[in-house]
Each structure stands twice: as structure tokens, then as C-alpha cells.
Amino acid sequence: MEHDTVRALHWTGETLVLLDQRRLPHEIQYKECASAADVADAIQTMIVRGAPAIGIAAAYGAALAVRQHADPAKREAELQYLAQARPTAANLHWALQRMRAKLANGADAETMAAEACRVHAEDVRANHYMGQLGMGYFTVKGAVLTHCNTGSLATGGYGTALGVIRAAYAAGRVSCVYVDETRPWLQGARLTAWELQQEGIPVRLLVDAAAAALLRLESVRWVVVGADRVAANGDVANKIGTYGLALAAKAQGIGFMVVAPGSTLDFATVDGDAIRVEQRDPDEVLAFGGQLLAPAGVTAWNPVFDITPAELVDVLVTERGAVERPNRERMAALRA
Known part of the structure; x- marks a missing residue:
């Protein structure tokens, strides 16, 4: 069975047609974007999410801006709007820089669209390569734990962390995938569990707070996650809850793997302390499905990401190669 269908x-x-990920798993609905503003709104409202997918969507958004506006000032306003849609995602800014470079060289709408398609195709190829590279670390068959969604829904296809898991399962090296529900948007429960179910990969869901107990009691061999930004020293910004998983994995002697394309590596950011962490609407925590969960008047702290220090990462897998125990020197070698 081909474990790559979504x-x-x-x-x-x-x-640009986007699968509306807010409505999964119970409803399959698509959003058609005819302008850069449509794409920016889709990114901001999480119709499309996941760092690589955000970057690809932004590339198509830039192409739409050129198609729609002959006036350079209007194009620039659209690109600026795109850039502000999700500030922590490195891929978003990487993609826009790449598209700006094409535009600066006089690219027309057709050329810009072709470049966005290349960004998309390159991501899928990179994911397949990372899948094979990361799978090499799975030397003993066992279970894995993952967080949030890093599969086809979060990328151009196949996935980053979930791509490694897909490849390892196909090779008979994974027995079961445990998935954190990933509060407050439940990307693990709604998206990752759905993806794995579509492709016949055994999956068990757990609440985020149960992850440490799982690592202590079950035969989990690896924790495998993605990244929204990786700093020059190897610190990782990823979905809130990742740092706690890294701490628990270290305490139990379980491998902790980060899988991210080169577009997620941010060598201009010195370390994790310099990464801007996006704060989202407190209502995402205080309510669910329009139903208030907390007492009226209570506020919430709702960072969408946390920072995992490089010393907690056993291996960083990219399409440029894998770096074990990343630090500033090893990251510089990866950049070279």
C-alpha cells in the first residue's frame, strides 16, 4: 500500500485550492484562493497550516499578486500582507524572498507561477529524501510518538516528521504511531490521526498531558517532530508542547528527532531566545467549538510555539543531511 495519498x-x-484543515476529519471542504489576500487570510485563519505548506501557499500567493496587480506598489502591499500572516514560520519568509528575487529579475505572472510550482515539487522530493534519511535511525522496531501534524497536510506532500514515520513503517520498523492530541487546535487528533487512518498505519491517540507517562511505560523508541524555525545554534521552535516532549524523552533515554527542510533553517537568528513566538487569541484555549469552557472573565496564555534547546535534540534531519546533537558548529557545517 502506498502511504502517501493526501x-x-x-x-x-x-x-490555489486549499483543503480546509479546520473542518477535518468530519468534513472535507476546499477553499479557492484567487488573490494573495485570499492566501494570506487562509494562512492566518489556519485553513492551511504547517511550516512547509505555509511557505508553498505563500509562493503561490506571490504569483497571484503579480497576476492580479500591474502596479508594483499594490504588489508590494500584497506581499507585505502575506509576510505578516504567520510571523514565526521561517518557510513563509523564505518562500517570499525566493519569489521576490524572481520578481526583481523581471518575472511575469507565468514565470512566477512556474516558480511556485517548483517550490511545491522541491518540497515533496525533499520530504521523500528526509524520510529515507531519518528512517536509517530506526534500528530497532518499536512505537513512535509524534506531536501536532507534520504529514502531507502540513507540507507539499508525504511529510517531514510523518514522512520519516511513513518510510519507517513501510520498511517494517514501526509497530504503532502514538499521536498527541495537540491542544488547542487538536492537529494531532483531527489531522495526524486522520492521515494515518487513511493509509492504514496503526495509530493511538493520547492527551498531551499523558505523553510523559507513555514514554515511561510503553516501548516507544523515538519521539519525532517537525519544526517551524531552527536557529543557527540548533534551537527549535515548534508547536507548543514540543519542549516538554524533549525533556521527557531525555529523562527516559528515548531518541528525540526533529525533521525539517532547509527552508526552515534560519541562520540569521542566533538562538531560540531571538525567535519571535506568536501569541494567538486566548479564546482558542478558553472555548471549544463555540462553547465556553472556562469561567467568564478568566484570561489565557496562548503561545502557539515553544523553544526546544539544541542540547535536547538527538538528531536534526534535513534534505541537506542529518546532524546529530546539533550545535552552532555542526549547524554551520550543514549550512555550508
Whole structure:
């Protein structure tokens, strides 16, 4: 069975069609984006999410801006709007820089669209390569734990961390995938569990607070996660809850793997303390499905990411290669 059937983005030649991930797993609905503003709104409202998918969507958004506006000032306003949609995601800014470079060289709308398609195709190829590279670390068959969603829904296809898990399962090296529910948006429960179920990969869901107990009691061999930004020293910004998983894995002697494409590596950011962590609407924590959960008047702290120090990462897998126990020197070698 081919464990790679889900796609979240589709370019029609004139518009970008996005699978609305807020409605999964119970409803499959698509959002058609005909402008850069449509794409920016889809990113901000999490119709599309996951760092690589955000970058790909932004590339298509830049192409739409050029298609829609002959006035350079209007194009620039659209690109600025795209850039502010999710400030922590390095891939978003990487993609826009790449598209700006094309535009600066006089690219027309057709050339810009072709470049966005290349960004998309390159991501899928990189994911397959990272899957094979990361799978090499799975020397003993066992269970894995993952957090949030890092599969086809979060990328151009196949996935980063989930791509490694897909490859390892196909090779007979994974017995079961444990998935954190990932509060407050439940990307693990709604998206990762759905993806794995679609492709016949055994999956068990757990609440975020149960992860440490799972690592202590069950035969989990690896914790495998993605990243939204990796600093020059190897510190990792990822979905809130990742830092706690890294601490628990270290305490139990379990491997902790981060899988991220080169577009997520931010060598201009010195370390994790310099990464801007996005704060989202407190209502995401205080309510669910429109139903208030907390007492009226209570406020909430709702960072969407946390920072995992490099010393807690056993291996960082990218399409440029794998770095064991990343630090500033090893990251510099990876950059070279």
C-alpha cells in the first residue's frame, strides 16, 4: 500500500485550492484562493497550516499578486500582507524572498507561477529524501510518538516528521504511531490521526498531558517532530508542547528527532531566545467549538510555539543531511 495519498494544496493554473484543515476529519471542504489576500487570510485563519505548506501557499500567493496587480506598489502591499500572516514560520519568509528575487529579475505572472510550482515539487522530493534519511535511525522496531501534524497536510506532500514515520513503517520498523492530541487546535487528533487512518498505519491517540507517562511505560523508541524555525545554534521552535516532549524523552533515554527542510533553517537568528513566538487569541484555549469552557472573565496564555534547546535534540534531519546533537558548529557545517 502506498502511504502517501493526501494532498492539502492544488494549483489549478489560475487559483490555489486549499483543503480546509479546520473542518477535518468530519468534513472535507476546499477553499479557492484567487488573490494573495485570499492566501494570506487562509494562512492566518489556519485553513492551511504547517511550516512547509505555509511557505508553498505563500509562493503561490506571490504569483497571484503579480497576476492580479500591474502596479508594483499594490504588489508590494500584497506581499507585505502575506509576510505578516504567520510571523514565526521561517518557510513563509523564505518562500517570499525566493519569489521576490524572481520578481526583481523581471518575472511575469507565468514565470512566477512556474516558480511556485517548483517550490511545491522541491518540497515533496525533499520530504521523500528526509524520510529515507531519518528512517536509517530506526534500528530497532518499536512505537513512535509524534506531536501536532507534520504529514502531507502540513507540507507539499508525504511529510517531514510523518514522512520519516511513513518510510519507517513501510520498511517494517514501526509497530504503532502514538499521536498527541495537540491542544488547542487538536492537529494531532483531527489531522495526524486522520492521515494515518487513511493509509492504514496503526495509530493511538493520547492527551498531551499523558505523553510523559507513555514514554515511561510503553516501548516507544523515538519521539519525532517537525519544526517551524531552527536557529543557527540548533534551537527549535515548534508547536507548543514540543519542549516538554524533549525533556521527557531525555529523562527516559528515548531518541528525540526533529525533521525539517532547509527552508526552515534560519541562520540569521542566533538562538531560540531571538525567535519571535506568536501569541494567538486566548479564546482558542478558553472555548471549544463555540462553547465556553472556562469561567467568564478568566484570561489565557496562548503561545502557539515553544523553544526546544539544541542540547535536547538527538538528531536534526534535513534534505541537506542529518546532524546529530546539533550545535552552532555542526549547524554551520550543514549550512555550508
